[in-house]
Amino acid sequence: MLKLQQLSDILELQALCEKEDHIMLKLNWDMLKNRAPGSVEDFFHYEGKLLIGFLGIYRMGQNIEVCGMTHPLYRRRGVFTKLWEQAVSRGQLVDANQVLLNVPRDSVAGQAWVHTRPVVLQSIEYTLKLDKEHNSLRIDEPESAVLRPFNDSDIPLWIRLDADAFAISEASTTATLANANRSKTRKMLVIEHAGIAVGKIEVDYEGEHSWIYGFVIDPALRGHGIGRSALRQVALAESQAGHSVWLNVVSDNDRALYLYESCGFQHQDIQDYYLYSPPMPEI
Incomplete structure (x- = not known):
């Protein structure tokens, strides 16, 4: 279960990244707000009291979706890679039928990072209003x-x-x-x-x-x-x-x-x- 301060920090970083990059991040807030006590599905990187990196794991039936972000001023420093390696080393991905990395199409930083991983594009989702x-x-x-x-x-x-x-x-x-x-x-x-x-x-x-x-x-x-x-x-x-x-x-x-x-x-x-x-x- 995430603390209120952690949720507030995620929300603040999300707003900053979305404004800076002109994107929408799919962080599945209905799941973030209802994490089970003791679950290890969220990974944080702080610089002092400032959250500069976040990675969330979301279980969707037999599959896992992964989404996250890095503070615009702290990119190209390996922050998100460290969060990813933490998630992998904790064994959070091993029991899934599929692991899907969710990246907004217009996220230059996100698209650059995901293509450093062994991935193939599986599906595309539209957000409608x-x-x-x-x-x-x-x-x-x-x-x-x-x-x-x-x-x-x-x-x-x-x-x-x-x-x-x-x-x-x-x-x-x-x-x-x-x-x-x-x-x-x-x-x-x-x-x-x-x-x-x-x-x-x-x-x-x-x-x-x-x-x-x-x-x-x-x-x-x-x-x-x-x-x-x-x-x-x-x-x-x-x-x-x-x-x-x-x-x-x-x-x-x-x-x-x-x-x-x-x-x-x-x-x-x-x-x-x-x-x-x-x-x-x-x-």
Whole structure:
């Protein structure tokens, strides 16, 4: 569990790097704020009381994502490499099916560093933001989706949909749902149609920013406007609450991308995910 001062230091360094580099860093704040006690998933480099380097490890089902940053005035000094070597030496990456290094496309320093590692580009993710002035969230017809809060009886639904859509294991979803702190930062909603639970959608809050996550409709019921109805309702409610509304989507998910764009979401940033492929040890 991270201390409040550590979270504050990460936030301050993130704001500085994003402003200096004109990028968006995906630091998964919903996970940072809810680290398990005793976990070793975050690595820090301080110069006195100033945080100049940070690396975070994020477990996504059977995979691990890595993201971090270095203070602009302390780059090219091996700071991030030391953090990476600490993470590797602590054995934090050995039990993952895949290790993905997340780098903003426009981060010159990040792209330069990642290409010093044995990696290949695996996927690209777009960050989208709702255009508050030009969108199609308001309609004059009955909604096909009904939203209600998640409860414990929905755990099997969460497990099934997470596995189908994101390849997240039952153990990982169960552990996530068991984290008592998660409900403090994330709203979890069940999507119903004709009285049957057919999907889920979640919203995590970072100040006045609302991030839509975990949005899934049962594959058998896609193409009937249920997902569009649910997305419209959630995005409209968050926008009317005065929040900016954000989401991420992989670049090759054409169906989801069309849905988001047609509802009024616009491209803001590109995130590259590199598959880390360390050389096999010699025998």
